[in-house]
Amino acid sequence: KIETNKTVEPPQPTAGMQALKSARFLQVRNEALNYPEGIKSPNPALNQGGKSKGRQYDKDFLLQFQEVFREKPSTDWELKLKETVGDSSDSARPQSAR
């Protein structure tokens, strides 16, 4: 008899992936938001311009996200990478732990 192993389930999206998908856009200029202590707000000077709608961010604000959000964009991301950027050396890249 041939044993067909069909117990492999498709990968489930992580909580972080799902949060990103369902999150709404913050209204940067209009919503009062208290960031946790130690987190800088977006530079208010950048967000007072007429057309900017509060969507300008300085480098120091943006860099704060680097270690905080590390989720892959999708469960099939590895495949997508293979088809686009290729798998030349990315498999050798150490995965950073959450």
Added chain:
Amino acid sequence: SNGSADTVDDAPVTVFHDPDNFNVKHPLMNTWTLWFTKPPSGKGDHWNDLLKEVISFDSVEEFWGIYNNITSTSELALKSDYHLFKKGVRPEWEDSQNKHGGKWAFQFKDKKAINIDALWLHVMLAAIGETLEEDGDNEVMGVVVNVRKGFYRIGLWTRTIGKAGDGKNGAAKGRTPEQGREVLMRIGKKFKEALGLESSNEVVEFSGHTDSANAGSTRAKAKFTV
């Protein structure tokens, strides 16, 4: 979820508060598309087949998810490029929106002396954070990093070359040549800053795409410098 007024009552929880259960994300002013140029295989492949669209995104959080899970520039093979362009613009001279444009660019010739990953990251952050241009400039098309044998090059593509436009391509309408040049110079200075070169003697050069094409190489005469 476009942040319409009826949803504003949800108490905002950011990724800083709870990375698994946040309910707001930080919108970017534009949707951006990341492209990748594969190194040629040497089997006569067309450049167009080597240019691959990777992913589009419109929030700060999404950007970091991508950045943290993609090959870093320092690990790419020679002749690779990353391009980060506004959605709807192909990172090619031939795209109608780039046809009349040009680029600010700088070559880092001592590849070991610099941290290309940090430099490319800072340029991408300046682009998506919209700190390279001012409201109404409508010049920035995208940014690009080229990995080559003798250098890394980072470029910033603009819609115009500072000439007075006919307004057909959305920019430079009613701008005098002098004003057009001023806009490009201001953007060039911001770009130089993003590259960490603001206090160095290095020169960042601007050239028109068609000048580069006619010269048959990237050594076209620089039109402006900062």
